[in-house]
Amino acid sequence: xxTILEVAGMSASIGxxxxxxxxxxxxxxxxxxxxxGRNGVGKTSTLRGILGLIxxxxxxxxxxxxxxxxxxxxxxxxxxGYVPEDREVFASLTVAENLALAERQANPRRDFVAHxxxxxxxxxxxxxxxxxxxxxxxxxxxxxxxxxxxxxxxDEPTKGLAPRIxxxxxxxxxxxxRTVPILLVEQNLEVVKRLAKDAIVIDGGRVVHRxxxxxxxxDEELTRRLLGVHGDAPADGHGTEExx
Amino acid sequence: xxxLVLVLVTGVGLGALYFxxxxxxxxxxxxxxxxxxxHGVFLTLGAFLGxxxxxxxxxxxxxxxxxxxxxxxxxxxAFATVTELAxxxxxxxxxIEQVLVTVGLAFAAVALFEGIWGSDPxxxxxxxxxxETTTLLGARIPNVYFVLMIAATALLASxxxxxxxxxxxxxxxxxxxxxxxxxxxxxxxxxxxxLVFAIGGSAAGVGGVLAAHYTGYVSAHLGQTLLxxxxxxxxxxxxGSLSGAAIASVLVAVLQQLANYxxxxxxDLIVVVAxxxxxxxxxxxxxxxxxx
Amino acid sequence: xxxxxxxxWKLLAGVAGVVFMAxxxxxxxxxxxxxPTPTYQPGTLALLSLAxxxxxxxxxxxxxxGTGGMLSFGHxxxxxxGAYGLGIILANFGVPLWPGVLIALLGGLLIAIVTGAISMxxxxxxxxxxxxxxxxxxSVLVRRNSSVTGGEEGLSLNTEHVPDGxxxxxxxxxxxxxxxxxxxxxxxxxxxxxxxxxxxxxxxxRENELRIRVLGLEPTRARFVLFLIAALSxxxxxxxxxxxxxxxxxxxxxxDLTITVLVMVVLGGVGxxxxxxxxxxxxxxxxxxxxxxxxxxxxxGLPSVLRIPLSEPLFLLGTLFILVVIFLPxxxxxxxxxxWLQRRRADALTELDDDADEAQRPSEVRP
Numbered sequence: 001x002x003t004i005l006e007v008a009g010m011s012a013s014i015g016x017x018x019x020x021x022x023x024x025x026x027x028x029x030x031x032x033x034x035x036x037g038r039n040g041v042g043k044t045s046t047l048r049g050i051l052g053l054i055x056x057x058x059x060x061x062x063x064x065x066x067x068x069x070x071x072x073x074x075x076x077x078x079x080x081g082y083v084p085e086d087r088e089v090f091a092s093l094t095v096a097e098n099l100a101l102a103e104r105q106a107n108p109r110r111d112f113v114a115h116x117x118x119x120x121x122x123x124x125x126x127x128x129x130x131x132x133x134x135x136x137x138x139x140x141x142x143x144x145x146x147x148x149x150x151x152x153x154x155d156e157p158t159k160g161l162a163p164r165i166x167x168x169x170x171x172x173x174x175x176x177x178r179t180v181p182i183l184l185v186e187q188n189l190e191v192v193k194r195l196a197k198d199a200i201v202i203d204g205g206r207v208v209h210r211x212x213x214x215x216x217x218x219d220e221e222l223t224r225r226l227l228g229v230h231g232d233a234p235a236d237g238h239g240t241e242e243x244x
Numbered sequence: 245x246x247x248l249v250l251v252l253v254t255g256v257g258l259g260a261l262y263f264x265x266x267x268x269x270x271x272x273x274x275x276x277x278x279x280x281x282x283h284g285v286f287l288t289l290g291a292f293l294g295x296x297x298x299x300x301x302x303x304x305x306x307x308x309x310x311x312x313x314x315x316x317x318x319x320x321x322a323f324a325t326v327t328e329l330a331x332x333x334x335x336x337x338x339x340i341e342q343v344l345v346t347v348g349l350a351f352a353a354v355a356l357f358e359g360i361w362g363s364d365p366x367x368x369x370x371x372x373x374x375x376e377t378t379t380l381l382g383a384r385i386p387n388v389y390f391v392l393m394i395a396a397t398a399l400l401a402s403x404x405x406x407x408x409x410x411x412x413x414x415x416x417x418x419x420x421x422x423x424x425x426x427x428x429x430x431x432x433x434x435x436x437x438x439l440v441f442a443i444g445g446s447a448a449g450v451g452g453v454l455a456a457h458y459t460g461y462v463s464a465h466l467g468q469t470l471l472x473x474x475x476x477x478x479x480x481x482x483x484g485s486l487s488g489a490a491i492a493s494v495l496v497a498v499l500q501q502l503a504n505y506x507x508x509x510x511x512d513l514i515v516v517v518a519x520x521x522x523x524x525x526x527x528x529x530x531x532x533x534x535x536x
Numbered sequence: 537x538x539x540x541x542x543x544x545w546k547l548l549a550g551v552a553g554v555v556f557m558a559x560x561x562x563x564x565x566x567x568x569x570x571x572p573t574p575t576y577q578p579g580t581l582a583l584l585s586l587a588x589x590x591x592x593x594x595x596x597x598x599x600x601x602g603t604g605g606m607l608s609f610g611h612x613x614x615x616x617x618g619a620y621g622l623g624i625i626l627a628n629f630g631v632p633l634w635p636g637v638l639i640a641l642l643g644g645l646l647i648a649i650v651t652g653a654i655s656m657x658x659x660x661x662x663x664x665x666x667x668x669x670x671x672x673x674x675s676v677l678v679r680r681n682s683s684v685t686g687g688e689e690g691l692s693l694n695t696e697h698v699p700d701g702x703x704x705x706x707x708x709x710x711x712x713x714x715x716x717x718x719x720x721x722x723x724x725x726x727x728x729x730x731x732x733x734x735x736x737x738x739x740x741x742r743e744n745e746l747r748i749r750v751l752g753l754e755p756t757r758a759r760f761v762l763f764l765i766a767a768l769s770x771x772x773x774x775x776x777x778x779x780x781x782x783x784x785x786x787x788x789x790x791x792d793l794t795i796t797v798l799v800m801v802v803l804g805g806v807g808x809x810x811x812x813x814x815x816x817x818x819x820x821x822x823x824x825x826x827x828x829x830x831x832x833x834x835x836x837g838l839p840s841v842l843r844i845p846l847s848e849p850l851f852l853l854g855t856l857f858i859l860v861v862i863f864l865p866x867x868x869x870x871x872x873x874x875x876w877l878q879r880r881r882a883d884a885l886t887e888l889d890d891d892a893d894e895a896q897r898p899s900e901v902r903p
Contacts, residue, residue, distance in 0.1 A: 053424055076430035088425045090418040097414055102429045143429060279661045334862060340607060343661070344802060344861045347795055352854025359844040359851065472672050472791070475665045483662060509680075516673035520654045523666060527657045 004029040004151050004181050005050070010058030010068070012042075012049030019045040021205035022058065027151065032173070032182045034196035034213050038228045042205040043185045044085050047153045051075055051082055063150055077104065081144030085155040085185075087136045091129025095120055095139055098128050102143035113142045116172045134165035141169060145176055152182040158191055170194060189227075193217055201226045246382035251505045253380060255498030257389030260396030261458060263493035264451030265467075265474035267399060267486060268324075268444020274420040274484025275440050277339050278332065282346040283448055283474070284467030285353040286323050290316035290449030291456040291466055292361055295368050303369045313453050320449020321442050328441035333434065350468065357464035365461035374457055388457050395454055399447055400490055407486070412439060420484055476515055480522045482532025492530060557716055560584070561709040570821060572828075578708040582780070583824055584817075585708070585715040589776045591816030592715075592722040594800040595809060596769035599726055601798075602807035603735055604762045605742030606659075609794050610667030613651065613674045614767035616789030617644035618774025620678060620685055623784055627694040628684075636697070637775050644771030645764060647674075652763045656756060674789045690785035693778055702779060711780050718776040719813070722769045726809050729765060738762045799857045804867050811869025818868075822856075823849050 005027040012020040020042040027033050035043050049056035052072045060068040067075050076082065090098055099113070099120070114121050117138040123131065128139055137157060144152050157173065158166040170191050173182060177195070186192050192199070196213035209216065209226055217223055265287060272280050294316035298308040331345045374391065377384035407413035415436050419426045426433050448467070455470060456462045477496050481488030499518055500511035507514065522529060565575045573579035593615055600606045621640030625631055631639065655666040678685045685691055695703045701710050729735045741755035778784045787793055796819070804815025826849035829835060835846050845851050864871050 051428060053428060071432075072424075072427040073430050073432045076428060082428045084425065084428065088422055090421050090425070092421060093414065093418055097418075100411075101414055101418055101426070101431065104430050147430075273661070277661065279664060331858065331862070339661070341861050341865065343607065343664070344798070345858050347798065348854045348858035348861060350854075351795055351799070351857065352851045355848040355850035355854060356845060359848040468791075472668060476669050479658075479662055479665050479669075512676045513673055516669050519666065519669050523654055523657045527662075 002029050003027060004063055005183065006059070006061040007046075007050065008059040008061075010046070010049055010056055010060060012045050012054050012056040014045070014054050019054070019205065020049055020056070023202065023205070023207050025200045025207050025210060027181060027183050028198065029181050031197040032177045032184050032195045034192045034199040035183065035185045035202060036192065036199050036216070036227055037202035038226075039187075041202050043202055044155055046202065047082070047155050047183070047185060050153060051080065079148070079150035081147060081149040081152040081180075083140050083144045083152065083154040083157055085159065087133075087140040089128040089131070089136045089139045091127065093128055094125050095128055095131070096124040098139050099142055099146060102146050104147045108146040109148070110146065113145055116145070116175065117142055134161050134168075137161060137165070137169055138172075141172055145172075149180050152176065152180055154182055155185045156187060157184075158186065158188050166191065189217055189223075246384075247505065249381045249383035250385060251501045252498060253383065253385050254389055255501035256494055257385075257392045257497075258458075258501060259494035259497030260389075260392040261451060261455055261470070262473055262477050262497055263396045263490055264392075264399060264447050264454070265470050266477040266481070266489040266493055267403060268440075268447050269474055270478045270481070270484060270486055270489040271403075271416070271440045272444050273478065274486075275416055275423070276332075276342075276437055278342045278346070279475075280346050280441075280444070281343065281471070282327055282349040282353070283444065284469075284471035285350050285357075286320045286327075286445045286448040286467070287452035287455065287470065288357060288462075288464060288467035289323055289353070289452070290320040291452030291462045292357065293319045294449075294453035295366065295456060295462050298370070299368070304371055306371050309371050309374075313450055316449040316451075316453035317446045318449065320445040320447070320452065322445070324441040324445020324448070325438060327445075328438045332437070332441070336434070354464050354468060361462070361464065363464065365463040367461045368456055370457050388454075392454055392458065395450060396493075399450075403443070403486060406443075412436060416440060473515065476519050478529075480519060480529055482529030484533070485529070485531040488529055488531030554716070554720055557584075557588075558713065561712055570825065572824070578705050581708045581712045583821065585712045585780050586777075587817045587820035588712075588715040588719040589773050589780060589816075590797070590800060590820050591813040592719040592773040592776065593770055593797050594804065594812040594816040595719070595722045595726045596766045596773065597794075597797045598801050598806065598809065598812040599729055599762060599766040599769070601801060602812075603726075603730055604738045604759050604766075606759065606763065607661070607664045608655075608667040609664050609791055609798075610651070610655070610669075610671035610674075611766070611770055611797060612789055612791065612793035613667075613671040614644045614648055614770040615774040615777070615793065616674060616678065616784070617647050618771030619778040619784040619788045620691060620774075621771070622775050623691040623693060623778050624684060626697055627691070630697065632697045633699060633702075640775055641768060641771050644774070645768050648764050648767030648771075652760060652767065656760055656763070668791055668794075671789065671791050671794060675786060675791070678786050678789050685786075688786060690783055691778075692783035693781075695782070698779070703782075715776050715780060718772055722772060723809060723813070725765065725769055726812075729762065730809070734758055734761055799853065802857060802867055803860055805869030805871070805873075806867060808867070808869035808873065811867050814868060819853065822853060826852055 003026040007026070008024050009022045010020060010024070011018060011022050023042075023046055035046065037043050045054060048054045050060055052068075052070065052075055056068065058068060059066065062075070062078055062080065065078075067078065090101070093101070119135060120138055120142060123135065128136060131139065141154070141157060144154070154173065157169050161169065166188065173184070174195055176182065184192075184196060192213055199211065199213035199216050200207055201209040201216065203226060209222070216226075265283060269280055269283055272278055294312035297315045298312035301308045301311065327346075327349060331349060332342050335341045335345065374388045375386065377386050378390065379385075407417055415426060415431055415433070416439070419433050419436060423433055451470075452467065455466060459466070473496070477492045478489055480496060481490070481492030496515055496518065500515050503514035504511035560575045561581055563575055571580045572583060575581070597608075597611050600608050600611065618640050621643040622636055625636040625639055626633070651667070651670045655663055655670065658666060679687055682688070701707055702714065737755065737758040741758060774788065777788065800815035800819045801812050802815070803818055804813070805811030830847035830849060835843055838846065860867060866874060
């Protein structure tokens with residue numbers, strides 16, 4: 001099994017505050033790899049650091065090429081799709097415009113996206129800001145799936161969604177993962193169990209554990225110690241996500 | 245009655261002039277969070293060079309007038325584009341410094357204009373029709389106001405079409421909302437920075453030529469004087485909102501004209517009072533988005 | 537221990553500097569090319585006095601921008617309020633000088649309370665625009681009410697109630713000492729502000745408003761008080777200005793003057809008190825020397841491509857300003873302190889920028 005993404009000694013900061021401290025891990029080129037950890041340990045910042053959305057140091061290698069010196073748009077152009085925390089759809093643009101902006105290649109995978117999220121086809125002309133949270137999440141995921149990426153970075157795709165929608169989004173990611181590897185930050189451990197093959201556990205801005213996702217979550221003691229929760233309960237959070 | 249019509253129509257015409265300046269400011273601020281103090285000197289240079297060209301080929305003819313508008317627009321575009329590439333871009337994401345270099349540029353450019361064209365206003369002429377009046381509902385309106393309105397309407401219409409129906413327009417609208425996410429979709433947002441400067445500069449350059457015909461002269465300070473009103477308009481309209489700027493341009497200018505006619509020439513002060521009231525009642529402006 | 541030594545060394549250098557400046561009118565020092573005359577003659581004393589007034593104004597502006605992180609384009613309003621306030625009082629009310637000064641300062645403070653309370657409804661760039669608008673209104677008022685302010689012509693000082701020792705070219709020396717007193721006073725105020733709880737609060741607010749709120753402190757009030765102190769100091773500089781120049785012109789309330797002060801502070805180094813003082817001196821002397829240069833024969837003989845830019849001092853100063861912003865982000869003081877004194881200190885402007893960036897990304901770091 002080879003790796004698609006190699007992160008070596010990456011630190012990241014927001015303003016003058018360091019939020020990720022020298023993390024190192026690799027992401028295999030197939031399947032879904034979960035990033036786990038308590039709230040505020042730097043999971044979101046790790047993804048943002050890889051993308052260059054926040055200041056970062058250290059080595060990041062995508063398919064054998066260094067990307068840590070590149071600006072965000074160039075990294076994305078090399079085949080990295082990003083589904084941000086809190087969706088970040090453009091509220092004053094229509095669904096169609098949101099999707100059109102994300103299209104980078106001559107023949108975007110519109111049919112695939114339409115097949116995954118038929119809802120969005122119906123709501124093409126609607127302002128994205130007027131969609132429900134679940135529909136916004138679909139737009140956000142769809143933006144990443146329109147292109148043939150080499151890697152997807154997906155940040156808390158099921159946060160705050162109704163169970164039925166969680167299921168739909170998880171299904172879409174599962175289907176997408178057959179063709180593209182995904183690095184997934186997810187608090188809903190049920191979803192992690194369903195989707196992820198490997199897992200990386202971050203604590204205090206560092207990687208403290210890595211291994212098979214189901215094994216980690218199956219070990220109650222380890223789960224409690226590293227994630228601060230029971231294996232079957234969603235992480236409780238103190239309302240202050242990622243405020244490093 | 246005819247006085248009121250006169251005041252209202254000239255107010256709308258003045259508002260049109262404000263909009264030519266404020267639209268660019270608003271786009272630039274909305275996308276880049278840069279307060280562009282140099283916007284006024286784009287306008288001034290457009291006015292000076294427009295006049296230089298017009299006066300060489302017979303200022304009172306229509307060809308000279310139209311050519312001077314074209315020249316003003318091109319000069320404004322070029323000046324603004326160079327400004328963005330040479331001064332703003334190297335300071336990417338350092339907003340305060342970006343404001344400071346535009347302040348420095350305005351400061352230096354005004355001094356240079358004084359060196360070249362002198363510190364006294366240069367009185368200009370144009371096609372005779374501009375100085376004539378057209379009677380509307382009993383009020384005799386100087387024709388230059390109609391030209392201003394036509395120019396501003398054309399600008400607004402083309403901006404709306406551009407923003408709504410082109411890919412770059414879409415990128416700009418998305419960037420105003422969330423620039424980081426635009427780059428995270430693989431789009432080089434810097435190109436659109438240069439573009440909004442170019443668009444703002446062209447509107448300001450055209451505005452400069454028309455402002456010169458409106459005031460009857462060109463001076464090194466022409467742009468900076470208008471700039472202050474354009475700032476007020478963009479704050480009242482809501483920073484970064486184009487339609488807000490359009491509405492506020494007209495409201496502010498009409499209010500200003502009303503006060504000038506009926507309250508003993510206090511228009512300038514009323515505008516500042518209006519700004520204070522808007523800030524007290526609605527700090528984000530008429531159509532501004534709620535601060536994050 | 538080294539901090540202790542450094543503090544004493546700085547104190548000593550400061551006192552020595554002030555003593556030296558105080559003795560200058562008694563000395564015969566010539567600096568050709570920089571000062572127009574030997575130091576005991578009125579030409580140089582007047583230039584240095586003006587430089588000190590602008591240094592005081594720059595210090596007050598640095599309280600806003602350097603300590604409080606507030607970019608104002610209306611600071612000249614309070615300077616003008618001091619200058620015009622005193623001028624109007626002396627011309628119309630027959631009040632002696634010192635009570636007149638007090639009234640002028642109170643007037644400046646009052647204007648600052650009203651305009652400050654309104655403009656602080658917004659912050660950042662909108663704040664800059666709003667302060668600009670207020671200064672513009674002040675400028676319009678001054679230009680329009682010429683019966684009181686002298687309009688475009690300016691207002692000359694009515695010296696009837698001014699002590700003889702502060703009037704006329706012969707007493708330039710006394711005015712010089714007065715200006716020195718003002719700049720020292722404003723410096724001490726700035727020092728006190730920076731050291732006080734108020735200054736800490738304002739600086740901390742600039743860095744992280746949220747944290748301050750969590751601690752149960754009121755950041756807006758700290759900034760407002762800072763704004764008032766800065767405005768009052770500017771009014772003090774304005775008072776010195778009208779005495780020194782025997783009058784004032786509308787430019788004293790204009791946005792132009794605020795921008796000039798901004799240029800001084802940025803040249804000197806935002807956030808450094810000695811930078812502000814240096815910036816005031818540098819700007820005033822450069823402006824004067826460049827104006828002399830512009831009229832010189834060497835420039836007259838040049839082709840117009842070179843002659844026109846070189847004969848516009850403000851063009852050269854504006855260009856210098858742009859270069860400093862791009863290439864010396866800490867200004868002179870910041871560059872000296874970080875490069876030569878090896879002091880680690882984050883650049884004030886960069887901190888402001890980081891703030892702005894965080895504010896733009898609501899989903900990331902705000903609860």
